Amino acid sequence: MGLKFTKMHGCGNDYIYFNCFETPVADPEKLAVQISDRHFGVGGDGIVLICPSDKADAKMRMFNIDGSEGKMCGNAIRCVGKYLYDNGIARKNPLSVETLSGIKTLHLNIGTDNKVASVCVDMGKAILDPKEIPVALEGDTVVSHPAVIGTKEYKITCVSMGNPHCIVFCDTDVSALPLEKIGPEFEFDSLFPERVNTEFIHVIDEKTLKMRVWERGSGETLACGTGACASVVAACLNGYCKMDTDVTVKLTGGELVIRYTDKAVTMTGPAAVAFTGELPD
Secondary structure (H helix, E strand, O other), rough: EEEEEEEEEEEEEEEEEEOOOOOOOHHHHHHEEEEEEEOOOOOOOOEEEEEEEOOOOOEEEEEEEEOEEEOOOOOHHHHHHHHHHHHOOOOOOEEEEEEEOOEEEEEEEEOOOEEEEEEEEEEEOOOOOOOOOOOOOOOOOOOEEEEEEEEEEEEEEEEEOOOOEEEEEEEEHHHOOHHHHHHHHOOOOOOOOOOOOOEEEEEEEEOOEEEEEOOOOOOEEEEOOHHHHHHHHHHHHHHOOOOOEEEEEEEEEEEEEEOOOOOOEEEEOEEEEEEEEEOOO
16 A cells, blocks of 8 residues: 545645654655655645644644755645544644644634634744844844845845744735745845745735745745735734734735734635545555
């Protein structure tokens, strides 16, 4: 028997999920590189292992397309919640999931078919201290800070949602940005000692943002849950949006609703199964 998997996505941010309650996965770094390839593998932004936990209902480990392990993925954790509930592994609401960024609480929205349709995740508090993000700049926060990336100067705002984010607000629609060029310039700049996810934002109004994202280790993806959270935090810090208000983030693959308060950032969005399969021995 080969290794069974489930392909799932949240707003098009797609990963290949493995049930490690049943079968452990050896060498996930190598497996992520092999099967995430969209031409020669299953195809995805990486792989996610759904594992037992002695601290929560389950533990999530996620690996990017380049084999690097990420600390947290907002779209992936919603899919983990759906997998746990729909498959009877943890038939409860809310659920708790252990990650490298701490334990996250998931509130499930159950559809008429008694399966999870969407999930609201308590993502915890936004981290603004440059040393903890990390970003190699002084001060208590990095908000609209001028920085030369590549050959161009940008105003950057930096936030961690368990992983580092750099947010850039753009005066025009972000659809035409040459992200394949400027994304790697941000990801590998010396300002970011652990590399960085970069969000390019066009503010539509105080309750709506349009976003494109370059994820470290994966390149451009259709959505990024932690990135949407970080972008709403940054928008509030820059005066574009208001705290404790639902803000819709329009991503290439769909929409997420984010609320930022002093206590936590919450993210609500869909989780869907694309297909299931089995890898050959």
